[in-house]
Amino acid sequence: MNTKQAPTHPLTQHINLDEPLDLSCYKEAGGYDGFKAAISQPSDTVLSILKDSNLRGRGGAGFPTGLKWSFVPPRDDSGSDRYLVVNGDEMEPGAFKDRWLLEGAPHQLIEGLLIAAHTISATVGYIFLRNEYSLAADRIQKSLDECYEAGLLGKNILGSSLCFDIHIHTSAGRYICGEETALINSLEGKRANPRSKPPFPQVAGLWGKPTIVNNVETFFNLPNIILYGAEWYQSLGRHKDAGTKIYGVSGRVNKPGLWELPMGTPIREIIEVHAGGMCDGYKLRGYQPGGGSTDFLLPEHLDTPMDYNEIGAIGSRMGTGTIIVLDDKNCPVDMVLNLVSFFAQESCGWCTPCREGLPSATYILQQIENGKGKLEDLDYLLDIVEMVAPGNTFCALAPGAAEPLQSGLKFFRDDFEQHIKDQCCPYH
Amino acid sequence: MGNSSQAIQASIIQTDKRQIHACLTEGIRNEINHLLDHYPQASGASIDALKIVQNHYGWVSDDAINALAIHMQLPVSDLESVATFYNLIFRKPVGKILLHPCNGISCMLMGYRDFFGAIQQSLNISDGETTQNNHFTLISLPCLGACDKAPVMLKTGSGQEDKLFTNLQPSMVDHIIAELEQKKNKPRQGGDIK
Numbered sequence: 001m002n003t004k005q006a007p008t009h010p011l012t013q014h015i016n017l018d019e020p021l022d023l024s025c026y027k028e029a030g031g032y033d034g035f036k037a038a039i040s041q042p043s044d045t046v047l048s049i050l051k052d053s054n055l056r057g058r059g060g061a062g063f064p065t066g067l068k069w070s071f072v073p074p075r076d077d078s079g080s081d082r083y084l085v086v087n088g089d090e091m092e093p094g095a096f097k098d099r100w101l102l103e104g105a106p107h108q109l110i111e112g113l114l115i116a117a118h119t120i121s122a123t124v125g126y127i128f129l130r131n132e133y134s135l136a137a138d139r140i141q142k143s144l145d146e147c148y149e150a151g152l153l154g155k156n157i158l159g160s161s162l163c164f165d166i167h168i169h170t171s172a173g174r175y176i177c178g179e180e181t182a183l184i185n186s187l188e189g190k191r192a193n194p195r196s197k198p199p200f201p202q203v204a205g206l207w208g209k210p211t212i213v214n215n216v217e218t219f220f221n222l223p224n225i226i227l228y229g230a231e232w233y234q235s236l237g238r239h240k241d242a243g244t245k246i247y248g249v250s251g252r253v254n255k256p257g258l259w260e261l262p263m264g265t266p267i268r269e270i271i272e273v274h275a276g277g278m279c280d281g282y283k284l285r286g287y288q289p290g291g292g293s294t295d296f297l298l299p300e301h302l303d304t305p306m307d308y309n310e311i312g313a314i315g316s317r318m319g320t321g322t323i324i325v326l327d328d329k330n331c332p333v334d335m336v337l338n339l340v341s342f343f344a345q346e347s348c349g350w351c352t353p354c355r356e357g358l359p360s361a362t363y364i365l366q367q368i369e370n371g372k373g374k375l376e377d378l379d380y381l382l383d384i385v386e387m388v389a390p391g392n393t394f395c396a397l398a399p400g401a402a403e404p405l406q407s408g409l410k411f412f413r414d415d416f417e418q419h420i421k422d423q424c425c426p427y428h
Numbered sequence: 429m430g431n432s433s434q435a436i437q438a439s440i441i442q443t444d445k446r447q448i449h450a451c452l453t454e455g456i457r458n459e460i461n462h463l464l465d466h467y468p469q470a471s472g473a474s475i476d477a478l479k480i481v482q483n484h485y486g487w488v489s490d491d492a493i494n495a496l497a498i499h500m501q502l503p504v505s506d507l508e509s510v511a512t513f514y515n516l517i518f519r520k521p522v523g524k525i526l527l528h529p530c531n532g533i534s535c536m537l538m539g540y541r542d543f544f545g546a547i548q549q550s551l552n553i554s555d556g557e558t559t560q561n562n563h564f565t566l567i568s569l570p571c572l573g574a575c576d577k578a579p580v581m582l583k584t585g586s587g588q589e590d591k592l593f594t595n596l597q598p599s600m601v602d603h604i605i606a607e608l609e610q611k612k613n614k615p616r617q618g619g620d621i622k
Contacts, residue, residue: 081468093533096573131479131516132528132572132582134590167466172475172514175570189467189474189506191513207468250534250575257576292533292571322575330537338536342570348513 004030006232010224011217011244012260015104020139023146026107032152034223038115039160046119050222052230054242059087059178059215060290060319061396062308071202072210075121083211084116084125085187086219089171089178091130093292093342094324097246098216100258102129102136105220106143110166112219114152115226117164120212125166128183130173137170144168175346179395180213181205182348193350194395217246239264241307249275251325252282258322264310268302270323282327286411290319292339293400295407296326315407331427332412333419336404337365343401354398357384361405368416371424378416381409452495456484460499470500474510478517486586487518523558523565525608527551528582529596532571538578539597544568546598547581550605563612564605583608 007013014021014029021029038046051066072082086109090098102109113125129137144166147153155163174192176182181195184206205211221243225233234242241263247270248258254276261270267289271277278284286296289306295316297304304310311318326335344358361384364377385406388398409416418426452460459480463473477500481492488511497504511517529535529544544555551559551566558565574580577594581604584590593604 090573091571093571094575095571096575099573130573132569132584132590169466169476170479172479173516173569174514186475187472188469189471189510191509248576250578251537256578324533324537324575326537335533335537338531338533342532346570 006228007224009244009260010228010236011101011220011246012104014108015100017100017104020104020106020143023107023143023150023152026105030227031107031223032111032114034225034227035111035114035118035152036158038226039118039158039162043119043121046115046226049226049230050119053225053233054230055218055221055225055233056241056308057215058217058221058245058321060092060293060317062318065214065218065221068202068214069116069120069212071200072120072212073203081123081207081209082121083206083209084113084120084122085183085206085211085213086113086125086127086216087178087180087183087213088127088129088133088136088216089175089183090133090216091175091178091346092320092322093339094250094288095248095291095320095322096250097248097258097320097322099133099136100246101216101220102133103139106136106140107147108220108223109140109216110143110147110152112222113166114157114162114164115222116212116214116219118162120210122212123164125164126187126206127166127168128177128187129168129170130177131171134170137168140168174348175342176348176395176397179397182395183213184211191348193348194397196394237263237307239305239307240309245306245321247274247306248322249325250322251287252279252327252329253277253325254279264305264307266303266305267297267323270306271302271325275323275325278325278327282329285326285328285330285332287326288319288324288404289316289321291322292324292342293317293396293403294319295403296411297407298411317403329427331369331425332408332415333365333369334425334427336408336412337362337369339404340365340401343397347397351393351395351398353388353392354401357388358398358401360384361401368419369425371419371422373416373420373423375417375420377420378409378413381405385409449495449498451485451489451491452481452499453484456480457499460496464500471502471506473500474502474507475514475517478507478511478514482517483586486524487521521558521562523562523585524612525563525583525585525588526565526567528567528569528572528584530570530572530574530578530580530582531568532575532578534571534575535579540579542598543579543581543596543601546601547605550601563609 055065056062171177177186177192179194182192186192201211236243243263244260245263250256259274284299286298288294308318341362344362347354349355367373385402388402390399460477463476482488493507579596581593
């Protein structure tokens with residue numbers, strides 16, 4: 001346990017968007033102390049700290065990180081490669097948190113990767129970035145170069161037995177690359193079709209080798225967890241889940257943006273205090289709590305703490321933690337249409353329900369929005385929701401598309417029916 | 429088939445190979461070879477290699493795919509299947525400047541449609557099209573990850589510095605286009621639109 005004052009904002013304490021800290025400044029601010037603390041302990045101990053911390057994956061699914069890592073088979077003597085992958089393919093509609101971290105503090109990402117490399121004995125790390133994040137790619141590359149020069153990457157890092165290389169992979173588009181197994185196929189230079197599980201990537205991932213894929217924000221959590229311990233990390237949360245979280249709000253609010261807040265901060269506080277509430281003349285109709293693939297929630301849910309279980313209990317998902325606000329001047333049918341057509345476009349086409357179901361849903365939603373809908377269309381949309389339910393496809397893309405569709409039909413049913421009755425969109 | 433015609437056939441293939449190989453300049457090959465070191469199998473560098481070619485020529489031609497297949501010792505069909513899957517690999521020529529207005533949900537809620545209508549009108553093209561003078565190609569992209577500054581638009585293009593335009597209004601279109609036209613031919617260094 002470190003005796004230094006623990007940071008109140010462990011994810012963003014080093015963020016500087018104008019000019020991220022270089023290696024010497026980052027070290028001066030306590031950077032790489034977490035890695036040094038990790039490497040001075042056996043990997044099992046580091047894994048226990050991580051498990052005890054209750055850190056949950058920040059990509060959207062919220063799977064416990066320590067548990068995920070514990071599925072990696074024990075190291076054998078074959079010397080065969082084991083991979084770490086940073087999922088920086090941020091493309092969830094309404095999500096913009098990873099860009100902030102990547103552009104603002106690239107060294108903290110690298111430090112997180114080094115801790116993970118020590119823990120699971122990884123040999124190579126890939127930072128998978130979406131094509132559009134070119135500024136992040138430049139900044140990370142600069143930081144990687146500094147690390148190689150300083151002996152923080154490469155062979156026998158800081159005199160230890162750890163040998164670890166990191167490469168940046170910039171993608172060429174497609175939302176599906178953010179799906180864990182599709183990302184692995186993409187890194188192998190294939191079409192980004194998801195893989196059927198099992199085997200899970202922890203056992204047979206990239207090129208058939210043990211592979212851990214985690215979100216950018218997950219890696220950002222690691223240095224301070226190791227430095228200040230599981231108990232400290234748990235104490236940061238305001239509700240049941242541990243740590244802090246990057247929350248964001250976009251839409252017609254006064255101050256759209258991103259904030260690092262205690263896990264479990266109520267939705268109302270995020271929207272009304274941090275985002276400054278709705279813009280003058282606009283009322284809150286509803287919102288998606290964690291990006292485009294999460295179920296709509298209503299103003300009546302505002303006092304719910306934003307953590308995985310609480311948001312789950314009221315029928316949505318924490319997802320990326322970036323809230324999209326629907327105001328009373330935008331058409332809910334149009335919003336659902338935008339989201340479903342996005343998922344239809346981004347379907348990789350591998351599984352039939354997704355490939356066929358989402359374009360059908362898009363077509364029907366277009367008909368309704370354009371004043372050509374029929375009442376029975378609403379039943380057909382619900383049939384599609386059922387058709388793309390989890391388990392019917394390899395990955396979560398289609399079930400994710402169904403979330404705003406089914407909750408939109410539930411909460412904004414009157415709007416759908418009015419479009420059909422009046423044969424026009426009342427908002428345009 | 430007789431021996432002589434076999435020899436002719438072989439020499440044609442040889443010539444084709446040489447011609448095809450010529451579209452990979454030494455600089456491109458060096459860049460690709462450097463990336464091959466990052467992956468245990470050559471296929472891992474496929475997407476990077478396609479992007480390197482695209483960076484150089486602006487798009488990826490059939491000849492370039494054939495050349496890459498030879499250089500990387502990969503089946504043409506593998507590279508082709510990758511090139512057609514990823515939407516930012518262009519298999520047709522595009523304009524010098526690519527404009528990607530974001531059509532993600534936050535931008536839509538904040539007025540993407542009005543801005544998009546204005547830019548289509550100003551350039552006199554629809555989504556996915558290139559202006560007659562080949563200066564601009566317009567391709568909407570989903571969520572660019574800048575939702576707090578919606579609506580946004582990304583400017584890219586081979587040899588171009590990326591730039592993100594934020595908090596867009598339809599009235600800003602003409603100014604943006606005029607500035608881009610003016611600075612289009614400036615070299616990459618310092619050529620960014622401020």
